[in-house]
Amino acid sequence: MDEHNPILVSLSSIDGISFSGSNDGFKKYILKNSIINPDTNKYSIGIHLSSCIIPFSFYCLSSTLGNNKLNYTEITSSGSFNDSITIDDGNYTILTLLAFIKSNLETKSSTASRNFVYNLSYNEDTNKCTFLLTSGTNAISTTFNFSASDNCFKELGFSSDDISFSTSSSATSDRVVNLTGGVSEIHVNVKNLSCKNILSNGGQLSSMIDIIPIDKSPNSIIHYSPREPFMSIIPNDVINEIDISLETKYGKIVDFNACNYTLQLHIKFIKKTRDPHHTISASNLTDTQRELLINKLKQIEDKSKARSKLIADVNKETIKKLLELKNENATPKS
Secondary structure, eight states: OOTTSOEEEEEEGGGSEEOTTOOTTEEEEEEEEEEEOSOTTTEEEEEEEEEEEEEOOSOSBSTTTTOOEEEEEEEETTEEEEEEEEOOSBOOOHHHHHHHHHHHHHHHHHHTTOOOEEEEEEETTTTEEEEEEEEOTTEEEEEEOTTSTTBOTTTTTOOSSOEEEESSOOEEOSSOOOTTTTOSEEEEEETTSOOOEEOTTTSOEEOEEEEEEOOSOTTSEEEEOOSSOOOEEESOSEEEEEEEEEEOTTSOBOOOTTOOOEEEEEEEEEEOOOOTTOOOOGGGSOHHHHHHHHHHHHHHHHHHHHHHHHHHHHHHHHHHHHHHHHHHHHSOOO
16 A cells, blocks of 8 residues: 555445444444554544435434424313324424324324314414414313423424413414424544544534535435545544444434445545654653664764864865965065
8 A cells, every 4th residue: 555645435334334223324334454554653544524425315303313202281171181292203394294293183182082173383484383272172271391302392493491372372483493303414423533523512522524414305315525625633543444423413323214325535644743842752762763763863973073074174175275375475576
């Protein structure tokens, strides 16, 4: 391997090994030929994402992402009744999502003889939802318990606070509808290499080497190639495998539903720069390094002595000639 040539590593998910208990967004790739730093004193290994081809086969609302539930409480004059619905994994429009929720709410309420009827509407101009209870047997109000885990409050445009509405008082989103489920971007993490990039959440060190923007619709193909890729320097000198985890910005591993994807990594040997104020400690050198250093210093010393001798010889000859010229000038002409 030429130490000056970069290496392009193409990783196809079909060749990766899935981790136990994880989905296909986290895979191990064993390299048949190890990547070895040719000179650890001279080079560091750098890595960056060169390009990728990813299918938009993942669901933005799913149990994997933890945003597919709606816990709620229906309140009548007879008491409070807690229940929940589980939304089928999928990619919804806001209208199809509201229709799913309304149908399941009313079916469960009818089965329990409470007969609550809901008006769940969407305003396209403001990108917000409004909820209203229209009728029900001895109905008083309904509370959506968004503070419970795995709820779809962000998708419906709400913060994580519980909200209540009745036949006389509606509830409107305090934020805007967001159906990306946190998959508006995919973070590329190299889990087994010691990247030390920094995240904004408290300045934590991260194994993330790039972010893939999701700029396509579901069931399409995402092509990404960074214009100015950032090279992450890693302390590893030997790479035998590469563990890639594709995650949402909330750290959830993306599930591609068994559809294949491809990543291309660019690995380069980057010449180390030395601090001009850096000093070498002899105690940190191996015997071989110490012997090489002594020989180098001796060569420098020998060259310095030779140069000094040459200068001295030149000076002697110059002085001799100057004296001869002086004597000639001092002799009277006949």
